[in-house]
Amino acid sequence: MMRVLLTMLIVLNVATAIGIVYARHKHRVLFVELTRLEKDRDELNIEFGRLQLEQATVAESTRIDAMARGKLDMKFPEATDVVVIRP
Template sequence: MKNKLFTLKIILILLTSVIFMSALQLVLVRHKSRMVFMKLQTLQQQRDALNVEWGQLQLEQSTLAQHNRIETIAYKKLDMIMPTPHDIIIVKP
């Protein structure tokens, strides 16, 4: 009878230990899950900000590369002129 009681106490202690360890693991996993989720949200916000910046840069590039803008800068700031047909020389290979 004493052996059975002793065995039951050992089993109860082991089960209690296993349940405690399981609960501790659950807490750790949930904490890690929250940390990973927060990192995911941060990265998504960075991605969205970079996408907005990329769109703005593409718009700026298309604006700066317009032919009439380049031609205006060439005339006004660089004092360039359109060559006359007489000034054009065609070089054949």
């Protein structure tokens, strides 16, 4: 009876030790993945900031007006060229 109990305790002790080793390994793997994902997040936030700045620059009305006048030869219509259609 005592041998069976001692054997069970040893088996349970070894199983617990293996469980702890597995849990620590899993923790390390997940921590490495978390660190990588945080780095990716930071890089994406930097890229997003750059894109917002670029969008603000491209969408600036004076720049759009200058491009329309320079590249497309556009201009505001004269008052005589405007026709108002009423229902």
